[in-house]
Amino acid sequence: MNRLSWFNTVSLTLGFAFLYIPMVILIIFSFNESKLVTVWAGFSTKWYGELIQNQAFLDAAWVTLRVAVFSSTLATILGTAAAYVLVRSGRFFGRTLFSGMIYAPLVMPEVITGLSLLLLFIGIGLDRGILTIVLAHTTFSMCFVSVVVSSRLVTFDQSLEEAALDLGCSPAQAFRLVTLPIIAPAVISGWLLAFTLSLDDLVIASFTSGPSATTLPIKIFSAVRLGVSPEINALSTLMIAVVTVGVIAASLVTKRAMMRQRQDEQAAARTE
Amino acid sequence: MRRALLIAVPYVWLLALFMVPFFIVLKISLSDTALAIPPYTPTLDLSGGWAGIKDFFSQLDLENFVWLTEDDLYWKAYLSSVKIALISTVLTLIVGYPIAYAMARAPEEWRPTLMMLIILPFWTSFLIRVYAWMGILSNEGYLNQLLLWTGIISTPLTILNTNTAVYIGIVYTYLPFMILPIYSALERMDGSLIEAAEDLGCSRLQAFWLVTIPLSRPGIIAGCFLVMIPVIGEFVIPSLLGGSGTLMIGKVLWEEFFSNRDWPVASAVAVVLLLILVIPIVLFQRNQQKQTEAEK
Amino acid sequence: MNATIFAPWDDPQAKPLIQFRNVTKRFGVFTAIDDLSLDIYEREFFALLGPSGCGKTTMMRMLAGFETPTEGHILLGGQDIDPIPPNKRAVNMMFQSYALFPHLSIWDNIAFGLRRDNMPKPDLEARVEEMLRLTRLEQFARRKPHQISGGQRQRVALARSLAKAPKLLLLDEPLGALDKKLRQDTQFELMDIQEKTGTTFVIVTHDQEEAMTVASRVAVMDQGRLMQVATPDRIYETPNSVYVADFIGDVNIIEGRATARTEESYQIDWAEGQPPLTAKSTTALATGQGCHLAIRPEKVTISAERPADAINAIQGEVHDIAYLGNLSTYHVKLANGTIIKAQTANTRRISRRSFTWEDPVWLSWTATAAVLLEH
Structure with missing residues (x-):
């Protein structure tokens, strides 16, 4: 099947138009001169200028970034450990409960997670702030990390680890020198996923943040509740740009690596 | 020893920050509202010893749950959440299936790019993707401007702050969750199966109905659950795109908690919501398990 | 029938x-x-x-x-x-x-x-x-x-x-x-x-x-x-x-030049110092035309002495023996380095096999055994 039928072409065209047109409109109108966001009044970057001077947004962005870095790093460590336990540890007491606790947060409505964590923090008298958001984000994003990492671990040839042990590694060395380098791509994408989830989260952060720590989604949400604003368009454009560059760069890197591997394999085959 | 530690750390973390909070929610849902900090009673006082614990349990009751059944706001909200979730799941399937199908039939060298294009919106902020529709669907928004300009309509349509806008928002934001599992099911399918069906006398359409659809069923089921379960508890979409007529339980819970500061009722709402979700979650897990077993 | x-x-x-x-x-x-x-x-x-x-x-x-x-x-x-x-x-x-x-x-x-x-x-x-x-x-x-x-x-x-x-x-x-x-x-x-x-x-x-x-x-x-x-x-x-x-089965291909002798009978000269071969063919070949001779290994007889009445006979020594159970294939190396395969049915026990490595042997076949093919 080398060519697409007209039906498939139409599906793809309409589908991608539906996915991308709203964002394209958003980006175009972030450069609108007018305060009225639905009327085009000429090109301008003034909203970006105003955005940079908006201290409240900058503070919120800084909080969000710190929360995302801390929580995703913590979630990656915990999630990788959890994946390793799930795939490699065999039977242990409460294994079913453990795997249930890994998978349940993936589909749990955010309002419930947020509410329950808030009630916990109040119950133990923890002041709400950056720390509580980090704890909350770590909890739900470690589950995503562990799903990503365990899907890689399942396809991992266990004899590699056994070979390392056979050659004199301790289990910890075998993990560090053999397992980790091989599952590294999955761990990295797990980290990126956790990072994005944290940057993105509104509901859980709203429950677990205090007056001292407002994240960017909370700030955006309270702004857009009042309607469309060009400043938010500008902010959205910046966020879309960062993500697009990141995703394209990541896919180019993996594609390059795959192509290099294929070339090397072909070259090796020729020398036979 | 090391193994025990490796198991214990994530285990304890999840117990403390996932399981324990649920029991707290359950407990508070059985408590009464109080004008205090925290705004509910009773509070567990372990210094009172056994009598204190007994006293604590004796004060718990199902009052809040009774309240949920009496005020029709709540059960209407549950019903309408489930209804919105079901309808939007079907809509997402109708929109997503042809896209997944076309992706699976596309030349192999295009597929990674198409995949990336599907995943890319998923990485951008959910909030921003919902927000983008506010400008499109409002009365003086781009869609109305386009329709007025082409002369299809003469007065602007009211779409924003209606259930229609909620459906559009849900289909838009949850589309990748539907496409990806269906795509992976279709892509694995052996192309000679379709040829075999045609060889045995099927028309194109019959082959699609009798072979392609049944073989992509695990993907369809997974996609539907991945959309339906989170949509039932959705908060952002109904509160930004929906109107006063849009009743969704996530929004009710939020308002109960933040506006009315009625923690026990909010907790009771959460408990019931969780009970509703248990069924589809269990079904979803079973479907996934069956699929992983089939692949072995 | x-x-x-x-x-x-x-x-x-x-x-x-x-x-x-x-x-x-x-x-x-x-x-x-x-x-x-x-x-x-x-x-x-x-x-x-x-x-x-x-x-x-x-x-x-x-x-x-x-x-x-x-x-x-x-x-x-x-x-x-x-x-x-x-x-x-x-x-x-x-x-x-x-x-x-x-x-x-x-x-x-x-x-x-x-x-x-x-x-x-x-x-x-x-x-x-x-x-x-x-x-x-x-x-x-x-x-x-x-x-x-x-x-x-x-x-x-x-x-x-x-x-x-x-x-x-x-x-x-x-x-x-x-x-x-x-x-x-x-x-x-x-x-x-x-x-x-x-x-x-x-x-x-x-x-x-x-x-x-x-x-x-x-x-x-x-x-x-x-x-x-x-x-x-x-x-x-x-x-x-x-x-x-x-493509079909095992075959010895010998390249040479054909000379018509009588009707449907040709003499093929194929190598310096080797006797010419004789083959019958219904396809008409011009004298001096390049040709191939295809001979199935099972149609080649292997013997210690030169068979008296053989039309085609060449001498070589056993280079390799492939024992297949029911059959044995002998790879016989000629003086000019060419390898010709000959196959015999193993009707006797292996211990009584007539030939072994480096034995001098004669290969022979009839005029109709080989197929004469044009270039």
Whole structure:
């Protein structure tokens, strides 16, 4: 099947138009001169200028970034450990409960997670702030990390680890020198996923943040509740740009690596 | 020893920050509202010893749950959440299936790019993707401007702050969750199966109905659950795109908690919501398990 | 006996079931089938044999309707079938991957095609049961394809494609996924079923032994062209080209120059210091024309002394012995370095074998043993 039928072409065209047109409109109108966001009044970057001077947004962005870095790093460590336990540890007491606790947060409505964590923090008298958001984000994003990492671990040839042990590694060395380098791509994408989830989260952060720590989604949400604003368009454009560059760069890197591997394999085959 | 530690750390973390909070929610849902900090009673006082614990349990009751059944706001909200979730799941399937199908039939060298294009919106902020529709669907928004300009309509349509806008928002934001599992099911399918069906006398359409659809069923089921379960508890979409007529339980819970500061009722709402979700979650897990077993 | 020999291809009155008329198939710049004409007759078991990429699968897919000829026409029962889509053709195909529907039971897989024809339920059930009996699958009817063995899957695929009683059954490497022992058993089973049902079979294979075993006629293909179409014994005994001789079985090829001696008898000079060889041939060759001599190893006799009455005899020494159990193949090295293979049946125990490594031996064969081929 080398060519697409007209039906498939139409599906793809309409589908991608539906996915991308709203964002394209958003980006175009972030450069609108007018305060009225639905009327085009000429090109301008003034909203970006105003955005940079908006201290409240900058503070919120800084909080969000710190929360995302801390929580995703913590979630990656915990999630990788959890994946390793799930795939490699065999039977242990409460294994079913453990795997249930890994998978349940993936589909749990955010309002419930947020509410329950808030009630916990109040119950133990923890002041709400950056720390509580980090704890909350770590909890739900470690589950995503562990799903990503365990899907890689399942396809991992266990004899590699056994070979390392056979050659004199301790289990910890075998993990560090053999397992980790091989599952590294999955761990990295797990980290990126956790990072994005944290940057993105509104509901859980709203429950677990205090007056001292407002994240960017909370700030955006309270702004857009009042309607469309060009400043938010500008902010959205910046966020879309960062993500697009990141995703394209990541896919180019993996594609390059795959192509290099294929070339090397072909070259090796020729020398036979 | 090391193994025990490796198991214990994530285990304890999840117990403390996932399981324990649920029991707290359950407990508070059985408590009464109080004008205090925290705004509910009773509070567990372990210094009172056994009598204190007994006293604590004796004060718990199902009052809040009774309240949920009496005020029709709540059960209407549950019903309408489930209804919105079901309808939007079907809509997402109708929109997503042809896209997944076309992706699976596309030349192999295009597929990674198409995949990336599907995943890319998923990485951008959910909030921003919902927000983008506010400008499109409002009365003086781009869609109305386009329709007025082409002369299809003469007065602007009211779409924003209606259930229609909620459906559009849900289909838009949850589309990748539907496409990806269906795509992976279709892509694995052996192309000679379709040829075999045609060889045995099927028309194109019959082959699609009798072979392609049944073989992509695990993907369809997974996609539907991945959309339906989170949509039932959705908060952002109904509160930004929906109107006063849009009743969704996530929004009710939020308002109960933040506006009315009625923690026990909010907790009771959460408990019931969780009970509703248990069924589809269990079904979803079973479907996934069956699929992983089939692949072995 | 002589009246019952099945050979419609020798009968000028016989009407072919399938006719390829100057068929060419191109994929972009690549020519898969090059101006090919071929007749296949009813009740034939016809084998398309060739290395991968020779165009045999393309031929089959054109018959099934998944590809259409770029030029030329394919006729089925005298009717041009090019415009008929695959689902409307009285042709069924057994896929190389079997293509069994994984979501349907064996029973439903076999019934699949019949249901498309809206066959009445009792007839359909009877037909499916008949197919299950024919392929000895009765006790697996309720199972799903992943619950049965490879050999059973192969039989399900066969039953499914035969269920609609097609005029023509196409088999794409039907035994490729089976191990050797099972493959041999299944070959006879296929022939049996073909005979019982009277269906015309066209089989695609790259395994020459398989083609020779099952087929009434074999077409040897190379690079989109037919090299030779004939019965297995003629393909083996009188190949028409070095390509066919080399592709089918083991052969010694000797290159030389022919000189006509008497009618149909030629002298071949082939190497300095070696005696000329004698071969009979019906093809006329000019004197001094380059030629090839193809000799099957089993037609070469090996002996310690020069046989007195041998027409062709050359001397060498045993270089290698391949012991195959029932047969032994001797690789004999001549003085000029050429290796000639000779095969003998092992009628005696190995300890009493007449020759061993580095023994000087004589190789001999008759004038009709070798096939003389033009360049």
